[in-house]
Amino acid sequence: MSKEHVVETDVLVIGGGLAGCFAAIKAKEQGVDVTLVDKGYVSKSGSSIWPHTYSVFNPEWGHKLDDWMDHINTGGEYLNNRVWTEIIFKESYARYQDLVSYGVEFRKDENGKLYRWKMAPQRACESLEFHIVAGERRAKSLILRKQALKSGVKIMDRIMITDLLQQDGRVIGVVGFSIDSGDLYIFKAKATVISAGAAAFKPSGWPISELTGDGMAMAYRANAELLGCEFIDTHNTWAENPAYGFPAIMRASPGRLLNAEGEELKLYPGRLRSYSLNVEFEAHAGRLPLIWEVDADSKVAGLKDRRLPVVGGSVGGMAVHTAEGIWPINTKCGTTLPGLYAAGDSCGTRQVCAVYSGVGFAFAGASVTGTRAGLSAAEYASQTEKPTIDEKDLARLKKVTLEPFERKGGFSPKWVIQVLQNILFPYYILYIKHGDRLKATLTLVEFLKDHLVPKLIAKDLHELRLAHETKNMVLNAEMRLRSSLFRTESRGCHYREDYPRRDDPNWLAWVKLKEEKGKMKLWKEPIPNEWWPDLSKPYEERYPVRFPGE
Amino acid sequence: MTIERIDNELCNGCGICVNSCPTDVIRMDKENKKAIIKYPDDCMLCLICVVDCPTKAITVTPEKTSPLMVSWG
Ligand SMILES: Cc1cc2nc3c(=O)[nH]c(=O)nc-3n(C[C@H](O)[C@H](O)[C@H](O)COP(=O)(O)OP(=O)(O)OC[C@H]3O[C@@H](n4cnc5c(N)ncnc54)[C@H](O)[C@@H]3O)c2cc1C
Numbered sequence: 001m002s003k004e005h006v007v008e009t010d011v012l013v014i015g016g017g018l019a020g021c022f023a024a025i026k027a028k029e030q031g032v033d034v035t036l037v038d039k040g041y042v043s044k045s046g047s048s049i050w051p052h053t054y055s056v057f058n059p060e061w062g063h064k065l066d067d068w069m070d071h072i073n074t075g076g077e078y079l080n081n082r083v084w085t086e087i088i089f090k091e092s093y094a095r096y097q098d099l100v101s102y103g104v105e106f107r108k109d110e111n112g113k114l115y116r117w118k119m120a121p122q123r124a125c126e127s128l129e130f131h132i133v134a135g136e137r138r139a140k141s142l143i144l145r146k147q148a149l150k151s152g153v154k155i156m157d158r159i160m161i162t163d164l165l166q167q168d169g170r171v172i173g174v175v176g177f178s179i180d181s182g183d184l185y186i187f188k189a190k191a192t193v194i195s196a197g198a199a200a201f202k203p204s205g206w207p208i209s210e211l212t213g214d215g216m217a218m219a220y221r222a223n224a225e226l227l228g229c230e231f232i233d234t235h236n237t238w239a240e241n242p243a244y245g246f247p248a249i250m251r252a253s254p255g256r257l258l259n260a261e262g263e264e265l266k267l268y269p270g271r272l273r274s275y276s277l278n279v280e281f282e283a284h285a286g287r288l289p290l291i292w293e294v295d296a297d298s299k300v301a302g303l304k305d306r307r308l309p310v311v312g313g314s315v316g317g318m319a320v321h322t323a324e325g326i327w328p329i330n331t332k333c334g335t336t337l338p339g340l341y342a343a344g345d346s347c348g349t350r351q352v353c354a355v356y357s358g359v360g361f362a363f364a365g366a367s368v369t370g371t372r373a374g375l376s377a378a379e380y381a382s383q384t385e386k387p388t389i390d391e392k393d394l395a396r397l398k399k400v401t402l403e404p405f406e407r408k409g410g411f412s413p414k415w416v417i418q419v420l421q422n423i424l425f426p427y428y429i430l431y432i433k434h435g436d437r438l439k440a441t442l443t444l445v446e447f448l449k450d451h452l453v454p455k456l457i458a459k460d461l462h463e464l465r466l467a468h469e470t471k472n473m474v475l476n477a478e479m480r481l482r483s484s485l486f487r488t489e490s491r492g493c494h495y496r497e498d499y500p501r502r503d504d505p506n507w508l509a510w511v512k513l514k515e516e517k518g519k520m521k522l523w524k525e526p527i528p529n530e531w532w533p534d535l536s537k538p539y540e541e542r543y544p545v546r547f548p549g550e
Numbered sequence: 551m552t553i554e555r556i557d558n559e560l561c562n563g564c565g566i567c568v569n570s571c572p573t574d575v576i577r578m579d580k581e582n583k584k585a586i587i588k589y590p591d592d593c594m595l596c597l598i599c600v601v602d603c604p605t606k607a608i609t610v611t612p613e614k615t616s617p618l619m620v621s622w623g
Pocket residue numbers: 014015016017018019020037038039040041042043044045046047048049050051052053054055159160161162195196197198206207208210211212214215246321343344345346359360361362363364366
């Protein structure tokens with residue numbers, strides 16, 4: 001480690017995906033100083049480079065709010081946060097217009113009209129598309145970076161943020177280090193936005209290895225409330241080259257999913273193949289391999305007539321986007337910690353919730369929460385005094401940041417990650433869950449946390465970043481396992497073999513968590529009664545999707 | 551294997567791929583002023599470097615093997 005830099009700013013934004021770029025641009029437009037920092041390169045790193053859909057609600061296009069709300073409420077099995085679902089719908093058109101004004105191009109049909117498509121024939125919601133051409137994907141991502149720079153946002157790339165600085169509970173900045181120079185960075189900020197993306201475990205089949213839940217983990221360590229860690233994303237990948245899953249899926253083509261007995265797996269009503277647990281159910285029943293039989297008339301080069309073996313769990317335990325995250329205490333993206341705001345995948349708005357009920361919502365949501373967090377952070381910053389840093393807290397966090405570098409002996413992050421993945425990835429832990437297995441896994445993950453993480457070593461700066469990512473992933477694993485154990489029912493993508501039914505109204509509730517006296521405390525937060533499904537209706541009507549064993 | 555090669559002849563040393571890689575696999579060789587594959591284990595086959603390279607110097611293949619699991623390390 002060489003130098004130490006102190007950066008002062010009104011608003012600090014951690015993570016420059018779509019949410020972070022929106023937060024930075026909107027805050028800057030309010031006339032405050034804004035610094036946007038990323039451990040990668042703003043607008044290259046993060047999920048935001050990938051989406052090709054963006055859902056826009058617009059009454060002028062004939063959309064009806066009630067229909068859209070109904071789609072999400074029932075599809076998400078009633079646990080979405082309706083306040084946020086509605087905000088995101090209503091503000092998606094304005095954010096779409098922002099994107100267009102920045103220069104993002106949306107796909108047009110052959111007549112030059114905006115290409116809009118329905119997510120399922122019987123459903124109301126629609127989405128817009130970006131072109132899925134790689135070159136345009138690159139252009140889209142750089143547009144936001146350029147817009148941020150044009151607005152006067154200060155961008156700092158390749159700086160890994162490790163922890164939040166606090167003063168009497170208020171968040172007043174962060175500590176991090178440059179992965180190139182090794183210099184230590186202390187950011188002093190009047191307001192801080194966490195938009196550091198999703199929490200995953202460097203999965204085998206999805207391009208999200210940089211999204212290690214750092215934002216959620218640092219918020220947890222600073223004592224923020226989080227929620228929703230039990231709902232796991234169910235995308236699939238190809239078994240042939242699982243790590244190449246996403247590029248391969250981009251070339252995928254219409255077809256049918258067959259199990260080993262040649263039976264076609266029917267899609268759940270209103271859901272897409274990859275948005276349900278049916279692949280995992282087939283695995284559990286021993287009907288592997290699964291084959292995606294591409295339609296004979298496929299026009300996709302190289303895939304015609306191909307039979308592609310499919311494997312589940314490609315995201316390796318990442319949550320349904322925004323089902324989990326830092327708990328937003330109000331509609332301004334504020335958190336339980338003064339001075340801290342959350343946006344995008346790091347913010348638990350639960351806009352869709354227990355299962356993906358459509359596409360394009362996550363990306364639209366990231367632009368909406370990014371905007372709200374940016375505006376709120378700017379407002380807070382202009383009303384508050386410059387913080388003074390508590391030297392003891394700073395010294396502690398500096399030590400924590402550099403520890404793996406200075407430790408003489410211990411375990412490499414690479415190996416601890418491998419151990420964690422071997423524990424978590426098999427389908428029977430986070431997909432087909434059972435209390436006994438969850439408890440056993442939790443015991444192992446706690447051992448990692450208590451015994452291996454405190455002995456992580458880094459031989460260079462790349463490994464120092466990996467060491468912090470590892471520590472965060474282990475903490476996020478604990479959140480997933482504990483939340484999954486706590487919810488003693490099945491719902492959406494959360495399936496408990498030992499509790500295979502939805503339990504209304506007992507579990508019309510969210511699972512929240514926070515740190516208390518060094519332990520993870522979980523509790524149940526009931527959703528408002530007016531959001532309940534009609535309990536006089538038979539169970540099968542409330543929930544058209546059946547779980548095995550219920 | 552994942553990210554396989556950065557062609558030294560084709561690489562013009564612009565450094566774009568270093569920024570394009572979300573997982574810090576590629577670094578600049580300070581002496582030769584060329585991009586090198588420094589941490590191949592962390593390649594996630596996202597292909598962003600391949601798309602971004604102005605001289606098409608980077609080869610990424612679909613296969614990825616994981617290291618053998620050992621009892622500690
Ligand atoms: C393959 C794929 C396809 C998708 N397709 C769609 C789709 O079609 N439609 C849709 O709506 N959604 C889609 N999504 C989801 C969507 O991409 C996300 O919901 C959205 O992009 C989240 O944006 P974000 O700004 O919150 O986070 P991200 O874009 O993930 O950005 C997070 C940023 O934070 C940075 N960061 C993380 N930790 C730190 C740290 N410790 N210090 C500094 N910086 C840090 C990261 O480097 C990254 O740049 C897809 C996601 C993936 C992965």
